[in-house]
Amino acid sequence: MSTEPAESPTVHGKPRQAAVAAWIGSALEYYDFFIYGTAAALVFNKVFFPDSDPATGTLLAVATYGVGYAARPIGAFFLGHVGDRFGRKKVLVFTVVLMGIATFLVGCLPTYAQAGVLAPVLLVVLRLLQGLSASGEQAGANSMSLEHAPPNRRAYYTSYTLSGTQAGQILGTAAFLPVAALPEDALLSWGWRIPFWASAIVVVVGYVIRRRLDETPVFARQAATAGLARLPVVELFRDHWRAVLRVICASLIATVSTIFTVYALSFAVNTVGLDRTPMLWVGVLANVVALAALPLCATLADRVGRKPVFITGSLGCAVLMFGYLGAIAAGNYVLIFVVGIVMFGVVYSATNGIWPAFYGEMFSTQVRLSGMAIGTQIGFAIAGFSPTIAAALDGEDGTSWVPVAVLTAVFCLVNVLAVASGRETYRVPTEQLGSEPAAPSAARPVTA
Template sequence: MQAVQRPTASDNAGSGKRTPVKAAIASFMGSAVEYYDFFIFGSAAALIFPHIFFPDTSTNAAVMSLATFGFAYVARPIGAIFVGHFGDRIGRQKVLMFTLLLMGASTFLIGCLPTFDQVGWLSPILLVFARLCQGLSAAGEQAGASSMSLEHAPDNRRSFFTSWTLTGTQGGQILAALIFIPVVALPDDIKYGIGWRIPFWLSAVVVIVTFFIRRSLHETPEFEEAKKNNEIAKLPLAVLLKFHWKDVLRVIFCAFIAAVSTVYGTLAISYGKTIGNMDESITLWLVVAGNVGALFTQPLFGMLADKIGRKPVFIYGALGSAAFMPFYLRSMESDNALLQFSLSVLVFSCAYAAANAVWPSFYAEMFSSQVRFSGLAIGTQIGFLMAGFAPSIVAALGGLEANGWVQISIFTAVISLISTVAAMTAHETYRVPTHELGRKVEKVAS
């Protein structure tokens, strides 16, 4: 451990200095904005869109609405190739500015869409198009922010600083839920009229604030060093697939764990409303409670991963999520609010948050700076397809029917086990200096 605490050549790489705190703040804020926008859509897909963008309010409408949530994940792998290429070619910071503006514009326009009663099937078509644009943006956000934070961080604290990228996503989800709580409390004519649009329009404000924060962040020393030494790959994808195809596959299967988040934040609130007859605002408060807890636990899990390694913390998070999810779902059929909130915090803040905090460093450390953005983006976004369609898949299998907690729990257990097995095949990298990560492609001709 002492070796990684001493300064290395990578600590002064490139023409710029490391600014880990500034990079972490910029990543936190950028991710918060991106995932405020992203999860606003998830809340609306569960509670609002079945009533206004589809021809009936039956289970079919709920399934179709949840499917629109998943369409963004179809665009993500395509966007990952495009965004990852430029992230490794022209730099992390420039691409992160693009993803921020695209997400903000897409979200604002969703708030302007006509309903099914106004234009028929054109309405959900436009909704899907805007959702695809959100997906293109999100494809590069976490990969870019994670790469940025990791390459600015000192070698012995990479997991802690990169954990703030995902902590930002929790902040975004908290904000999204808090915005929607007063919306769902409105009378139906207002809620399904102008009320649901306001959270989407408010995204413009937070995008502007974050734009100025992110604009001041410098490019990473690792990327500047590669640029200085003429080690920027002309086609990062080719280098990635030649030297790191096993790592890409490993990240894909590890990334299945993200389905826990969408099951928790989208499907579970539909289950609580439909089967548990819970008030809509209470289901949203459960999400808030779990994510507030994660704001505190994720940095701690990041610190733990810097002490004992990425793999044990990630694996605990995956297996813990599978173990606690059934109890959380069953609590939604009870009238015990204390039990519901306690289990919400347990499953998300104390279990899933471990894997969520660690994966930015765990996955990113599998790649060199030459292909890190591409490898992280492509691997995660293909894996995240499981997360995107998890709510609609499980709903179609009866997850929103009586005893649907069984289907939801089995699904969570299977994807958690897959992620665990994939993580077990990875090399532990927490003691490897940043400049030595993925060295086998470092000298490849660009």
């Protein structure tokens, strides 16, 4: 452990400032990340893999979406170390700049017709950079907001990170609504590039917002007193490996998001033949509903505990995915909208609004960002390839959606087992999080 002196820690946190910074930064960051998923489902099979048959081209395009998740575990080790050794703020500034640059460059890429195999190769490289950025984004923002929050409202304030993520998905999907309405020639030549070029604002806006944010009082206090771990990852796997494993398994719930966002959209448009515009609207409306549902679910978790809310959401998603994919296969737009909005807007929010606090509360300050980053990004990497697995499972004609729903349900059940076996942490003081045993305080903490 380092005993180097540090500046005096801030006594009181700034939960609102930290939450707003997390929200805005995550919205900008995940706008970039999600427009890639939409483009992979609608455009990239024709722009970067035109020589393949339609089914193979779609599979390859969706696979490039998963590549971004493959880079996440690698980035998590690096950015986790930086965040736990040098501060949360440095990670947040780095991630938003890298994501903005990589996404802008995707919009500048030549097509396969212009550059041959070099085009998809460059696409994969930029997707890897996106994944590297995303590997530290949520863990950094969650650690920042959790450590600024009063003890009895940690779930509420950390839920702003995921609200920002949902807002980014709304913006990313909405950006493709006018683009998707373009004639096919215009869409494939220049239209798809516009949402990527718009990400230039990420570099400027995100940098300014996060440079102004203070370091967390918990991190500053740790640096000034007990000191910081010189090698946080070593300490993490020595003392907290069970928590890391639990977070990996619990993070498989992200399969619901990747199947909903990428596979279901591709299944609806490319296989069933549904119009892409209403399918894009399903995602927009579901995420609008989620903006309200996330803080409500988080507030409930601050009152009754993390586990009951989390587990209810996971089981609900396992059931509703059958209804959503079945509605798409039947071509019933009314059911598609109703089930899609209920599942992704409301039920999935019961998991999405809780995990930023629940996962972070499994770790001590010295290793919190590393633990969250590594645990979630390994789980998310598996979830990121679920659309590729799903595309392989649904048969050569792409019509066998039931195995895809079963796959999603299995991942949801793994999440349930991981969450159920964990410790309830909603009454544990922030300074005692990650300790063994982490006994709850006698009285409920009072809001600072």
